[in-house]
Amino acid sequence: MRLDVITIFPEYLEPLNVSLVGKARARGQLDVRVHDLREWTHDRHNTVDDTPYGGGPGMVMKPEPWGEALDAVLDSGTERDGAGPALVVPTPSGRPFTQALAMELSERPWLVFAPARYEGIDRRVIDEYGQRLDVYEVSIGDYVLAGGEAAVLVITEAVARLLPGVLGNAESHRDDSFAPGAMADLLEGPVYTKPPEWRGRTIPDVLVSGHHGKIARWRRDEAFRRTASNRPDLIERCDPASFDKGDRAI
Numbered sequence: 613m614r615l616d617v618i619t620i621f622p623e624y625l626e627p628l629n630v631s632l633v634g635k636a637r638a639r640g641q642l643d644v645r646v647h648d649l650r651e652w653t654h655d656r657h658n659t660v661d662d663t664p665y666g667g668g669p670g671m672v673m674k675p676e677p678w679g680e681a682l683d684a685v686l687d688s689g690t691e692r693d694g695a696g697p698a699l700v701v702p703t704p705s706g707r708p709f710t711q712a713l714a715m716e717l718s719e720r721p722w723l724v725f726a727p728a729r730y731e732g733i734d735r736r737v738i739d740e741y742g743q744r745l746d747v748y749e750v751s752i753g754d755y756v757l758a759g760g761e762a763a764v765l766v767i768t769e770a771v772a773r774l775l776p777g778v779l780g781n782a783e784s785h786r787d788d789s790f791a792p793g794a795m796a797d798l799l800e801g802p803v804y805t806k807p808p809e810w811r812g813r814t815i816p817d818v819l820v821s822g823h824h825g826k827i828a829r830w831r832r833d834e835a836f837r838r839t840a841s842n843r844p845d846l847i848e849r850c851d852p853a854s855f856d857k858g859d860r861a862i
């Protein structure tokens with residue numbers, strides 16, 4: 613998968629060199645290219661923002677550098693990047709970023725990220741590229757960050773771990789919170805490792821029983837309890853047909 617990020621803070625994306633994403637890059641599973649938006653400015657101050665039409669506080673990112681940058685990046689695509697680049701625009705007014713959306717984005721061969729600063733990017737840029745490619749306006753949560761770079765890191769990590777071969781154990785994301793399957797719409801329950809006793813605290817006996825059916829039942833019950841406690845909205849959204857007798861007993 614190819615990922616391009618156009619930003620006024622290229623150094624903010626340095627974490628893309630470490631851990632899971634860094635290793636995926638080193639293995640050639642991810643081709644990440646970070647671009648400085650100011651390279652597409654033509655004045656002495658490398659200006660990327662201006663005052664908003666209609667007045668009001670803050671500044672708005674100018675359309676010209678974004679247009680030139682996006683044209684240059686999109687024109688650099690080769691057949692290997694696939695026919696369908698998608699533009700991802702982080703914004704608090706976008707659709708919520710969910711595991712389902714991470715899965716959808718992980719199917720795309722090429723993502724181009726346009727993280728903004730100030731009050732965002734002149735709307736005409738999104739409208740212009742929306743006519744040529746799929747544009748995803750995405751919010752990573754109901755709060756406002758100073759810029760979209762942190763959102764790019766979040767989205768990239770969630771997408772990268774879904775790519776074939778990126779996680780050491782391909783099974784591990786199938787049991788995650790929000791993963792489709794037997795535990796769809798439930799959060800993952802608690803997990804334990806060795807030693808069997810720590811500061812007088814032991815682990816649930818069932819986990820060392822060797823009884824796979826009982827372990828699966830315990831995991832589902834714990835997932836159900838945790839979801840009901842921390843995210844009752846998720847339980848309300850569940851298809852009642854997906855509940856079994858054991859769930860109803862909780």
Ligand code: SAM
Nearest residue numbers: 702703704728732751752756757758759760763
């Ligand atoms: N005035 C904008 C609003 O209220 O919608 C907020 C602009 S914010 C200060 C600057 C940039 O940070 C946004 O354009 C976006 O790129 C990024 N950003 C802030 N919060 C975000 C969020 N929750 N999800 C994704 N991106 C976010």
